[in-house]
Amino acid sequence: MAKATLFAFTQPSSPGVEFFIELTDDNTIAHARRILSGEEQHEVHVHGRIIKQRKDYNPRFSFHLDPVTIRFFSVAIEVCDANMVYVEDHLDEAGGAFLPGGHWCPWDSRLTREVK
Known part of the structure; x- marks a missing residue:
């Protein structure tokens, strides 16, 4: 079992705002690190299922992504696309x-980064 690891992402549509995700799966953590190193250039966008509950590691938001559902994608359907601030609102x-x-x-x- 992997040690829970935090990563941050941004969206150009929300300048200056970071959203934090907790990854708990070794393969997903390794994938995230390949994205950050530049090795992975296709499946680079974050996908997961929202849990309507604040987490200490993401205090700006009243929701977080369920760690077991987080994956990375290159293309996804439009119905799940939204700006992080819009989701909060x-x-x-x-x-x-x-x-x-x-x-x-x-x-x-x-x-954008792995949080130490």
Whole structure:
């Protein structure tokens, strides 16, 4: 079992704002590190299922991504794409017509760093 590791991502559509994700799977952690090193250049955007609960590691937001659902993608359907600030502002609607099933896949997400 992997040691939980935090990573940060940004979106150009939310300048200056970071969103933190906790990864708990060795393969997903290794994939994230390959993204940061530049080795992985295709499946680089974040996808996961929203949990409407604040986490200490992500205090700006009232939600986080379920670590066991986080994966990286190159292309995804439009219905799960949204800006992180917009998701926060419309969190009560997430899981219905907005972000069905709670799936969030910000197309412009860019992993920026591993948090030590």
